[in-house]
Amino acid sequence: MDAITVDDLRKRYGEVQALDGVSFQVREGEVFGLLGPNGAGKSTAVRVLVTLTYADDGAASILGHDVRREQNAVRRLIGYVPQDSGVDQFGTGRENLMLQGRVQGMGGRELRARTTELLDLVGIADAADRIVKNYSGGMRRRLDVALGLVHHPRVLFLDEPTTGLDPEARVAMWAEVSRLAQAESLTILLTTHYLEAADQLADRLAIVSRGEVVVEGTPAELKAGLRGDAVHVELENGAVDEAQRVLAGVGARPEQVIDGRTIVSRVEHGGRALPGIMSALEGAGIAVASVSLSRPSLDDVYLHFTGRDFTAEDRAR
């Protein structure tokens, strides 16, 4: 059985079509990434799956339980780590965990043991009895994750688990997520707008853009699908059309033009093709400001499938 089945979800907030027919499946035991810029609809999809909100249309289920008709069954099976921390700042870490466990139907010695175990697992045992208000951002995020795990959920939803963390804490959190997936034999769905995170963590991922899944696969498959390396040629002046003709002439496939002056092309074996590209451009009298070569990245995948630059779109939000 699939851990998560999402079938043609649609949801509109006023003028904004947040979900425009999203479908994907997540297998049990998988770490699945929903990757997309801010505002792409990832969080909305997660909110529907964790029973916080309803879709206008379409269906979704967790381990066979419909998220709309069997809400409480779903709520017991899932752990949800929201984008904005939901901890009670005036309580201690331990108190937060105990209460979360209690509303999930746990109690007594079992809950106390689980609380201690989790505080250890996420590495905040030393701060367990301190008021959360005095935690650092990273510690608070770890507590968030622990809150999602108290009741031994089968499926964990991590909505932007590294938002608000500095780069160092972010990397630590990614390592944490991989470790937890193993230690708790969980299915994890994580949303992120960090391409590196999706690349490192996800067994499979779906790229979401403007309320739709644009493409789905393993990070390797998606990158392999691009066939070739990316060559970014930045021109001194705007001779874009001519430059594109020259590039095509030497076997590079121009795909995108960014800001009217940088041409992104695909070439097989970029390292070998580069000298030919340079001399062809020089021969045609085209002034080049810079040339760079990159192995396919998820950035390129995003650009390829949506026709938009990931970082620029993300920042625009």
Added chain:
Amino acid sequence: MNIARHTWFMTVRQARNLMREPIWIVLLLVQPMVWLVLYGQLFRNVTRLGGFGTTSYITFLAPAIVVMNAFFGATWSGMSMINDLDHKVVERFLATPASRFSLVLSQIVRSALTAAIQAIVILVVSLALGVRVHTGALGWLVIIVAGILVNSSFAGISQAIALLTRREATMIAVANFIGLPLLFLSTTMIARSQMPGWMQSTARFNPVDWGVRAAREVVLPDTSWGTVGLYLSLLLALSAVTAAWATWTVRAYQRSL
């Protein structure tokens, strides 16, 4: 069953958080005494007008101060809900099997408990100031219950406003808007016969006045238990209605997510 358990756990959380605010506890205890002493002194001579059922203004006032204080506390009780909403605490619980009713009921219970503690403080202080409750221990209980019920009636409304508007500024505006008018449209500080006719008739529909009348009835001689029962029942019914409304607004909040 789950409702009771979840409400208990959530109430414990809130009570514990409050206990960690020493300044809050001090204010909680001092505030009612300030009301009692200030109003008691300011209007001391007003009983000469007649119709108060006693010549001791502080005796007339003390049970009403319990109710007034419970009412004021209730109008602010939504602030704690707004804080939970702002910090996404409510949202986190909504993704668990936590009872929806317990989310608001625990806020109301916490608010009513505070009012009950303050009621006891006021009663002890007024005892020291020479106030004698005519019906004794049972009277004390009635006064405390009146405070609890007035508080929970308005706490339900305050929670609903918090969940509907999710803004502190609105909360403050509403609390100010209803606070003093409902106080002055009641017999809290003055005998019914001294109020203008239109105010006397309006006060009949004022839940604050229901509480004041029930509480005062047991302090003064010639207690009518029918009157006490009537007003406490009205307040109980109103508490149930406003708590139900507040629970409904949880769904409205969820739809906005």
